[in-house]
Amino acid sequence: MQQSPGHPSHDDDWAQTLRAKGLRATAQRMAVLEFLHHHPHTDAEAIFQAVRCSLPTISLQAVHLIVLDLSGKGLIRRISLPDSASARYETRIEDNHHHIQCIRCGRIEDVDCIVGHAPCLEPHDNHGMRIIEASIVFRGVCQSCDAEFEEKDEHL
Ligand SMILES: [Zn+2]
Ligand SMILES: [Zn+2]
Incomplete structure (x- = not known):
């Protein structure tokens, strides 16, 4: 897996990263970031299926909104590829x-x-x-x- 040195990989760092962009460090946003960091190029559906294990109240709609927010603030990158029906996301943005x-x-x-x-x-x-x-x-x-x-x- 591609990981850049110094990139945040635990909750404290994600919380800081989120706050630096003016976003509240919610458990849902941190879970999405943490999952994406270890599973780059996943779509909202796959993120949802993975994070709902630890966050049973999260909805697919919430995940869609989170990836929209995070990519809008430049915390994650949105990728659309010709052979993928849905947009993929990754934390390798630098x-x-x-x-x-x-x-x-x-x-x-x-x-x-x-x-x-x-x-x-x-x-x-x-x-x-x-x-x-x-x-x-x-x-x-x-x-x-x-x-x-x-x-x-x-x-x-
Ligand atoms: Zn193949
Ligand atoms: Zn990539």
Whole structure:
């Protein structure tokens, strides 16, 4: 798992991080941050299923609102990928990194940025649109999917 040194990983640090952004350090927000920190690239539904074990009163709607708040304040990053129906979130926000996704099983991994800053953020022609982000998504086939495919191939 990709973890940057010095990134908060327990409740006190999350509480500080939240307060620094003017958000109340609620148990629900801290649970979402802590879960995402250890399970990057998860969607609201998966976060909900995981945190409801320790927070039985939390609702899926509450998780949607929390990830909206947290990404709005820049505490987490929202990722939308072509092969995922729902938006994914992660706490790795301090760098510009990209994602690689397996087109068969949907597995997502981080890919470090090659140039170190966001690419092509200022196109020559924005067609009148306000640019929010420019993202790069590498699409591929992971080793286990490749192996599975080769196995099937042998039996044809
Ligand atoms: Zn795969
Ligand atoms: Zn990532």
